[in-house]
Structures are given as structure tokens and as C-alpha cells.
Amino acid sequence: MSVDELFDMLKEQDLPYLKDWLSAQPPHAIADELIRVDAAGMALVFRLLDKGKALAVFEELDPSDQQEILAGLRDRAFSELVEGMDPDDRARLIGELPAKVARRVLAGLSPHERQMTAALLGYPEGSVGRMMTPEVVAIHRNLTVAEALDVVRTKGANAETVYTLPVVDDGRRLVGIASLRDLVTADTGRRVDGLAEKEYVSARATDDAEAAARLMRDANLLDLPIVDSEDRLLGFLTIDDAVEVIEAADTEDAYRQSGSEPLAGSYLLVSIRQLASRRAPWLLLLFVAAILTINVLDFFEENLAEVTALALFIPMITGAGGNTGAQSATSVVRALALSDVRIRDLPRVLWREARVGAILGVVLATIGIGIGTIFADFDLAIVIAISLLAVCTWAAIVGGSMPLLAKKLKIDPAVVSAPMVATLVDATGLIIYFLTARAILGI
Amino acid sequence: MSVDELFDMLKEQDLPYLKDWLSAQPPHAIADELIRVDAAGMALVFRLLDKGKALAVFEELDPSDQQEILAGLRDRAFSELVEGMDPDDRARLIGELPAKVARRVLAGLSPHERQMTAALLGYPEGSVGRMMTPEVVAIHRNLTVAEALDVVRTKGANAETVYTLPVVDDGRRLVGIASLRDLVTADTGRRVDGLAEKEYVSARATDDAEAAARLMRDANLLDLPIVDSEDRLLGFLTIDDAVEVIEAADTEDAYRQSGSEPLAGSYLLVSIRQLASRRAPWLLLLFVAAILTINVLDFFEENLAEVTALALFIPMITGAGGNTGAQSATSVVRALALSDVRIRDLPRVLWREARVGAILGVVLATIGIGIGTIFADFDLAIVIAISLLAVCTWAAIVGGSMPLLAKKLKIDPAVVSAPMVATLVDATGLIIYFLTARAILGI
Known part of the structure; x- marks a missing residue:
């Protein structure tokens, strides 16, 4: 059976088969299928997935598609899912929820996760601050390579990446970038400060996300350090998020170029009403012209x-x-x-x-x-x-x-x-x- | 002086200033400027850059823009530049050169580099084999973590990445994927085989490059292992090349969607003749229709x-x-x-x-x-x-x-x-x- 047929499995209600199929597929393949079924089907699939995989699938979806799923979940499953998300993905989702729902979701989070998410939501929409991950492993400039590797081992588990390591001073100001590759190949007694690249590219949290993403592409970076106005380290824009930003910008351009506003969701998932309402304003303007x-x-x-x-x-x-x-x-x-x-x-x-x-x-x-x-x-x-x-x-x-x-x-x-x-x-x-x-x- | 003004510096022939400016700018910023000046200007800039930086700038350019520069260089500088390129970038460039020039360029390479490039050129145009880097660090499944880290240290210098480590058997068949992150955080005595992820995503060298790039995006991978028909490891598609493939595909779609063929180069660099000839066929077809x-x-x-x-x-x-x-x-x-x-x-x-x-x-x-x-x-x-x-x-x-x-x-x-x-x-x-x-x- 090909991956084409989640839609059919749901129609036929072949649940045992469906469960086998779900456990055999990687999360991104399940996500690709999910955006082609209706809200009831999505809720059913989510009940059949185990917790870890449900979260992985959920994180692959666009915020508007995530909303469809949340709407079909009970309160407890809902909170667990949102609590497990990465802070940047969660900020993007909450940023698109109606204010009332957003407040309820934030209130349901643990204090630590709530604080991280609230910080990201403080940056303007479309800014790189909204898209960055705050979970990075910063290395103090005075550490040796051996000490830095210890930091990676102990703090690395919660970080989104450990390949790019921001080097900071006492005031958490960014002074350079070390790569894990450099650390692994360097003498363990060397100081990180001497090893770090001092001419690095960075962006402010308030900068435009698309510009930052294209900068990453031009400079071939895996992670772009994000700082505040006083050069203090706030997080990274990671390459997977940058690719998403570029793809979304290209999608927006493609729609605008045909005289239409981009959809908030996948083509087969959005309502007919949304399809029509995204096209009508430009069509009317051109008609009057x-x-x-x-x-x-x-x-x-x-x-x-x-x-x-x-x-x-x-x-x-x-x-x-x-x-x-x-x-x-x-x-x-x-x-x-x-x-x-x-x-x-x-x-x-x-x-x-x-x-x-x-x-x-x-x-x-x-x-x-x-x-x-x-x-x-x-x-x-x-x-x-x-x-x-x-x-x-x-x-x-x-x-x-x-x-x-x-x-x-x-x-x-x-x-x-x-x-x-x-x-x-x-x-x-x-x-x-x-x-x-x-x-x-x-x- | 803003980065806007390489064009002006060249017009005013302010060479000392230009030299200072070039040494202060990162390679991607110089490349961004280069595609806005004419062939003579590009040749001049290249003579002012030191060898290492010239190579870095050159690798940031599209193949067709690279051709413009090569046309303006003397034979020796030409050979040095091509010899220094990454095998995948070089294959892409040579693939677009006229057959006669391509043969001369290949003949001028050292045997090792020639062999790597010729292998990539053996894959069909548009396939992921053309875009992959063969310079990866493979780890034998029987090694311990400590031994594997030694391999990374000794062989890592020539590899494009050491963050994704393909795990292979005696026949160089891919059996799993380990990440440097896993190695660094694992017990040094553990065997790599037990650590490696066995459910990984990979692609065949003959697969379509755009499909492979979009798969990487969906699965959030930094590197996609590329194998032959018998699952033997050939190389990686790295995320920076995947981003380029996606951007190029989006550019092609944007052009086609307006009834035009995509340009082979940057807008300001291509000739008026090319601009007209890419648009004329569709325009004529539609006119006749x-x-x-x-x-x-x-x-x-x-x-x-x-x-x-x-x-x-x-x-x-x-x-x-x-x-x-x-x-x-x-x-x-x-x-x-x-x-x-x-x-x-x-x-x-x-x-x-x-x-x-x-x-x-x-x-x-x-x-x-x-x-x-x-x-x-x-x-x-x-x-x-x-x-x-x-x-x-x-x-x-x-x-x-x-x-x-x-x-x-x-x-x-x-x-x-x-x-x-x-x-x-x-x-x-x-x-x-x-x-x-x-x-x-x-x-």
C-alpha cells in the first residue's frame, strides 16, 4: 500500500491496518498525509499515535494546520502536546491563535516553558525573534576546550543544536562563534577564546525573518546567532527554520504574483470560503480598474x-x-x-x-x-x-x-x-x- | 560607504580604497556585489583578492556567473581556482561549460580531483548525484565511539561536514547514521553500531535533486545520505546545497508562471539577447494562440x-x-x-x-x-x-x-x-x- 492512501484507510475505517501503517511511517510522511484529510480524520489519527510520535508529527505541521488538530483534542492531550513543543514552534502557533485561546494555552504551560514562549512572543510578527530558538549552549570565552566539551555533554540534551556554539563574555555578550567540529579536533587544553571565529554574521531579534534567512543561505550557515541591541545572545535561527521562512516567502510571492493573497494553511485543508476570500479583493480591484x-x-x-x-x-x-x-x-x-x-x-x-x-x-x-x-x-x-x-x-x-x-x-x-x-x-x-x-x- | 557601491568604486577606479573594502567584506557580500558589475570589473576584483578569499567568493556564485569570471582569467589563475573548488560545485560548473572547455578544465585538474568530479558528472543533469558531496567521513559499524572520534579528527579536515556520520559495513553499504552530537555525548567505549539510527532517510544518486531537497526540508535533515542501487554510500546532499536547489526550483517556477524560461545567471549580468530569447518562445506561442x-x-x-x-x-x-x-x-x-x-x-x-x-x-x-x-x-x-x-x-x-x-x-x-x-x-x-x-x- 502506498503512502497515498491514508485518505482511503480513513474512509474504510480500517483501524488495525491504519495503526500498523502509522507505526511504520516517519513523522514527516504522516504529516504530509494528514494535511489531505478532514478534521475528524486528523483527530482519529492523533488518538492512534503514541505520545512521542504525535508530538513529532505535530511539529511538522504549519501553525494553521496545527490549530485544526488542537480543535479536535481533549484538554489534557491538548496541554501535553503544547507543553512538549519547541519554544519557537510554540510561539509561532500561539501567535496565530485567537487572543482568548492563546491566553488559555499560555496559562496551561509550566512556568519555564511559559516564560520562554512569552519572551519570543514579545518580538514583532515577521521578525527573526519570533522564529529563533532560545535553547542554545553558550560557552564562556575563558573555558578550555575540554571544559567546553563538558558543557556540551551536560547542557546539550535540551538544546536544539550543539554544532554552532556561541562564545560569550561575563555579560552574555556574543564575542565569537566556535563550532563543535573545531572543539572536537582541537587540543583539549586550548582556550575557547583563541579558537572562536571573531568575524561572524549575526542578526538582531527585531530584524526581518526573511532577510535573516536569505543571509544564512548566502553565508552558508547552519545557525545564525540572534542578539539584542547590546549584542547579548538571545538564541539562534536554525537552518531548518530558515528554509521554512524562505519557502513561506516564496509561496507568498507566488500567490501575490497571480493577484491573490496566500492561504493560511494547506490547499486541501482550507475552506472554500477562505479560498474565495483570499482571491476576491485583488480580483475586485482589477475588475474595477x-x-x-x-x-x-x-x-x-x-x-x-x-x-x-x-x-x-x-x-x-x-x-x-x-x-x-x-x-x-x-x-x-x-x-x-x-x-x-x-x-x-x-x-x-x-x-x-x-x-x-x-x-x-x-x-x-x-x-x-x-x-x-x-x-x-x-x-x-x-x-x-x-x-x-x-x-x-x-x-x-x-x-x-x-x-x-x-x-x-x-x-x-x-x-x-x-x-x-x-x-x-x-x-x-x-x-x-x-x-x-x-x-x-x-x- | 555602504556595500551598495562596488559598482561606483569600479567606475572611479579607486583601487586602494577598493582593496581595503574587499579585505573587510565577507565572501558572500563580495559575491552579492560582483553579480552587479560587468565582466571587466569582475576580472579586476578577482586580481585584487588574495587566493583563499578569491576561491571563497567564487564558490558563492552561480555556475553561469562563474563562467563570466573564468573567461576573464589567465590560464594559471583559472586552473588554481577550479582545482580548489569543492567537487560538487566543480561538477555543477563543468556541467554547464561548452564540451570543449569542459574537457580542458578536467584535463587541468590533479588526478584525485579529476576522478571525484568525473564521478559526479556521470549522473544525469538534475539528479541528486550531480549535487552531492563525495567528501564524507564514513564510520565502520564495528568501531567504538573513541575510535570513531579519532577518525573524525584525522579524516575530518577534508570533509564538507562531520556532523552527520554515515555508518557502513565491510562493503561500504550504509547501515545507519550517527551524529557527532551522539558521539560526543556517548560513552567512549560503546560501539558505534549500537548508537546509530537505523531508521534513516536516504536517496539514490539518480533521484531528482528537487525531490531530495524537499524531502530534507520535510524531515528536517542537515545531510541526506546518497547511495547507489546496492545501498553503497556515495556521499551527502548537504543542507546548503538543498536550499540552493529549492531556491532554484522556486525561481524556475516563478519564471514559468509568467510565461518565460528562467535565466542562466543573475538578472543584471545576463545579456539583453538572453533576456529576450528566454521570453520570446512563450510570447510567440501565446501570440499565435x-x-x-x-x-x-x-x-x-x-x-x-x-x-x-x-x-x-x-x-x-x-x-x-x-x-x-x-x-x-x-x-x-x-x-x-x-x-x-x-x-x-x-x-x-x-x-x-x-x-x-x-x-x-x-x-x-x-x-x-x-x-x-x-x-x-x-x-x-x-x-x-x-x-x-x-x-x-x-x-x-x-x-x-x-x-x-x-x-x-x-x-x-x-x-x-x-x-x-x-x-x-x-x-x-x-x-x-x-x-x-x-x-x-x-x-
Whole structure:
């Protein structure tokens, strides 16, 4: 039986089989299956899992999917699960709960766990402080390698990682980074201070989580030390959380780029209502913006009535503009996300996109002459060709510059979506088309 | 002076300042700057860097950006740089070089490095074998913890990581995974075999690199052991390479989703010719597909001549359909990338999207009645409303199902782009619009 079939096992209520299956699968595989069944099925699966594995599976899920599960558990199982979570995962979950539920969950925790979680929740949403793990093994700079290894042995059990070891002074200020690799290979009598890397990369707890995650990727780090404004060590952003942050940011960008807000949960788990409500606002905005095209066509209605063949090519010309603009916008949005382009590159980007747009415009115009001649006549074909050249160049400039302008205005550049560029270029493209037609056809 | 200004320093030829700046910056920051200057500037910067740092900077770059730099170096500097690279990074670079250059580069390597690189190049492009590091420290199952730590100390210097330690038998077959953390905290007299995790996740060298990377993310691994068909250990996929694979896959999806092929290099470094040639094929295909819309409008030209007001709403209706379809396609493409949805979910996805499309259609239709009444009359407004409802539902179904069908046909689902869905829905949307108009207006 393949891993595909948890959904089927639940439908058939084959519980003994299901129990065997669950004990044979690793937690991440069970989590992958869980997000494809309904709330009742999830609750059933959770009752069949032993405590340790239930926790491991639970920690693999997104906060919104975790909420679905918690809603189906009794109070005791609920508290045990939350108490067992890592402080950073727990902070992320509680941060998304309604305030009343969040308070109840916090109150149910042991004092030590509550304190750690409350500290993380003190940082703003989207900051790296929310995502960091406070459970790290700090090494005092004056220790020897042998003493430091002892610290790792005694305190390491509760830490999320022992591979990156922050070296601190008396005031718990970060002064360097030692790796367990360095400690294991070094003379046991050496002082940690002499061994530690003093030129390390770190981030403030209030820094943006996505920027910190991309920094980790650029610098190839397993753990990024997080400090407060006085350089005191607070914790680590670990690479597994950084990967999650990057994936979530890429998901958000992908949704925004199609004119939609990202879902709070997995596709098959979220409600139809949520699916619709995440898409409706942008769709409505673009729909209202499309009134512009009605105005433009209304303005040129006489020309349209005189040469009805003009109408035939409207979708083709607006389509070509929209597609060219979407290509440019996507290139620039992605380049911004990867830090390949910055706001001050606007002039360079404009000049590049104008040339690319013109090249693409020439290519389409050449074919456009043929199409125009076949479906109408040569005069109209010339109108189509000139319009395509102008529309493509204009669309590439608009699509390439808008994400940079958005970023300058501190708006997420990814909201400059394919549909948004298309809608903006539609109206201007029609104006170009009809003005060219008037000039050439003399109407 | 901010890190923004390498570009300016090069323009002003302020070499002493530049040299100071280069020695103060970490390699990843220099690499970030390099991809924003031209080939001559990059060659100059490389001459100013000392050997070790030059190598570190070089390894931070994408293969295509690395090629730009190699083109500007003398033979000796060229060989030294390539000899110093990690085998997996080198394999990736050589894999992208023209065959003639690749042979010359391979011939210039020392026998040991050449052998390692040639082995990696034996795996198919896009496979995890191409991305793995062969430099791992294998531990024989019969060693004690103390002996294993000695192996780490003596052989660890050349390995990319010593945190995940593959445990092997006499035939170098993988039998378990030990972590350095386990070794450091365990009794030194214990046997490694008893300590090793026997239920580990691994991948075959011929497996798809993106699937292996996403598996690492799901299972929260730092290193994924890679084996051959007989379970013999070949190397590791390390998390930093996995992050790169995921980022590259997300970049590819982002480009494809806007109807464009991904660039082979950073946005500011690639040529205008490349920018245009990556966009032209899809743009042309969509342009030719748009001929369908001309045919449809041609077919209904009499109706259009009779009621010219019909033309006013063409961009609005096709736009609404295109936007709705793009939203659905993006949701499903991303859900597929994250394994939230599988091919066999097609019926569930269809049913979800049909309902979402209908809800969104009702919302737009309500506003459409108002707009239609203002710009035309109530009868036409009814035509518009019915068309919007039908077009949105249809577009959501098409947009949601096409990525799944593409995946079933083993085509990258991301090619089902916003522009492609828009183009496909344009023609059908127009047919719906005109047929509704004929029925209601009696034309």
C-alpha cells in the first residue's frame, strides 16, 4: 500500500491496518498525509499515535494546520502536546491563535516553558525573534576546550543544536562563534577564546525573518546567532527554520504574483470560503480598474463603428502587452527577492527592459503584419504592427519598473502581479492602438 | 560607504580604497556585489583578492556567473581556482561549460580531483548525484565511539561536514547514521553500531535533486545520505546545497508562471539577447494562440456590428476570466511544488475550484450589472452578469485542472502560466459572451 492512501484507510475505517501503517511511517510522511484529510480524520489519527510520535508529527505541521488538530483534542492531550513543543514552534502557533485561546494555552504551560514562549512572543510578527530558538549552549570565552566539551555533554540534551556554539563574555555578550567540529579536533587544553571565529554574521531579534534567512543561505550557515541591541545572545535561527521562512516567502510571492493573497494553511485543508476570500479583493480591484478599458473603448466607439475589423484584434493586442509586462514584472520581482537587483538599479532595469520590450515588439510586429493582412487588409496590418511594437516596449517598461517603485514605497514588490500589469497595460494599449489607427487609416 | 557601491568604486577606479573594502567584506557580500558589475570589473576584483578569499567568493556564485569570471582569467589563475573548488560545485560548473572547455578544465585538474568530479558528472543533469558531496567521513559499524572520534579528527579536515556520520559495513553499504552530537555525548567505549539510527532517510544518486531537497526540508535533515542501487554510500546532499536547489526550483517556477524560461545567471549580468530569447518562445506561442480570439470575433462580427456596445466589455470579461484562471493555476502549481496536492486529487481540486470560481463569479456579476447599466442598458447588463458568472467558473476549473494534467503528462506544472490560462480562457470566454448576448438580446 502506498503512502497515498491514508485518505482511503480513513474512509474504510480500517483501524488495525491504519495503526500498523502509522507505526511504520516517519513523522514527516504522516504529516504530509494528514494535511489531505478532514478534521475528524486528523483527530482519529492523533488518538492512534503514541505520545512521542504525535508530538513529532505535530511539529511538522504549519501553525494553521496545527490549530485544526488542537480543535479536535481533549484538554489534557491538548496541554501535553503544547507543553512538549519547541519554544519557537510554540510561539509561532500561539501567535496565530485567537487572543482568548492563546491566553488559555499560555496559562496551561509550566512556568519555564511559559516564560520562554512569552519572551519570543514579545518580538514583532515577521521578525527573526519570533522564529529563533532560545535553547542554545553558550560557552564562556575563558573555558578550555575540554571544559567546553563538558558543557556540551551536560547542557546539550535540551538544546536544539550543539554544532554552532556561541562564545560569550561575563555579560552574555556574543564575542565569537566556535563550532563543535573545531572543539572536537582541537587540543583539549586550548582556550575557547583563541579558537572562536571573531568575524561572524549575526542578526538582531527585531530584524526581518526573511532577510535573516536569505543571509544564512548566502553565508552558508547552519545557525545564525540572534542578539539584542547590546549584542547579548538571545538564541539562534536554525537552518531548518530558515528554509521554512524562505519557502513561506516564496509561496507568498507566488500567490501575490497571480493577484491573490496566500492561504493560511494547506490547499486541501482550507475552506472554500477562505479560498474565495483570499482571491476576491485583488480580483475586485482589477475588475474595477478594468472600467478604464470601457472608457477608452467608449471614447473611440465612433472609430470602432466605422471600422468594425478594429475590434477583432483587441484581445490579441492587449494580450501581447499583458504577457510582455508580466514577464518583465516577474523577472524583477524574483531578482529583488534574491537580492540580484536593488532599488537604486531602477535606471539600469528600465534601460534593459525597454530594449528587451522593443526586441520582442519587433518580433511580434513582424508576425502581426501577416495576421493583419490575412484577417483584414494591409493598412490595418500596419496599424497592428506599430501598436504591437509600442505596446510591448511600454509594457516591459511598466512591468520592470513597478516592482522597484513598490519596494521604494515599502510595498511588497510581489503585489505587482501579472494580472495587475495586464490590467494597467490594457487601457494604455488600447489608446495606442486607436490613436495609431486614426493616424494611419485617417478615420 | 555602504556595500551598495562596488559598482561606483569600479567606475572611479579607486583601487586602494577598493582593496581595503574587499579585505573587510565577507565572501558572500563580495559575491552579492560582483553579480552587479560587468565582466571587466569582475576580472579586476578577482586580481585584487588574495587566493583563499578569491576561491571563497567564487564558490558563492552561480555556475553561469562563474563562467563570466573564468573567461576573464589567465590560464594559471583559472586552473588554481577550479582545482580548489569543492567537487560538487566543480561538477555543477563543468556541467554547464561548452564540451570543449569542459574537457580542458578536467584535463587541468590533479588526478584525485579529476576522478571525484568525473564521478559526479556521470549522473544525469538534475539528479541528486550531480549535487552531492563525495567528501564524507564514513564510520565502520564495528568501531567504538573513541575510535570513531579519532577518525573524525584525522579524516575530518577534508570533509564538507562531520556532523552527520554515515555508518557502513565491510562493503561500504550504509547501515545507519550517527551524529557527532551522539558521539560526543556517548560513552567512549560503546560501539558505534549500537548508537546509530537505523531508521534513516536516504536517496539514490539518480533521484531528482528537487525531490531530495524537499524531502530534507520535510524531515528536517542537515545531510541526506546518497547511495547507489546496492545501498553503497556515495556521499551527502548537504543542507546548503538543498536550499540552493529549492531556491532554484522556486525561481524556475516563478519564471514559468509568467510565461518565460528562467535565466542562466543573475538578472543584471545576463545579456539583453538572453533576456529576450528566454521570453520570446512563450510570447510567440501565446501570440499565435491568440489568433483563436480573432476567429471568434470574426465569427460574431455581424452581432458586433449590430450592437457595437458589445465591444466595450470585451477586455473586462476576458480580463476577469484570465485573472480568475491565473489565481487557480497558481494555487495548484504551488500546492504541487509543496506536495500539498497530488495528481490523484484532480476530482477534489476540480470540485473546490468550481465552487470558488462560482462564488467569485457571483461577486463580479453583481458589480457587472451596475457597470453594464451605466455604460449600456439593463439587457446588456444581464448579458454581462451571466457571462461573468460562467467565465469565472469555467476559468477556475481550467486553471485548477491544467497543472495537474500537465504533471500527469510529465510536463512541469509551472508552464501552466497566468498568460497561458488567460489566452486559453480568452477565446472560450468570448464565445460564452456572444452566445449569451444572442440568446438574451435576440440578435
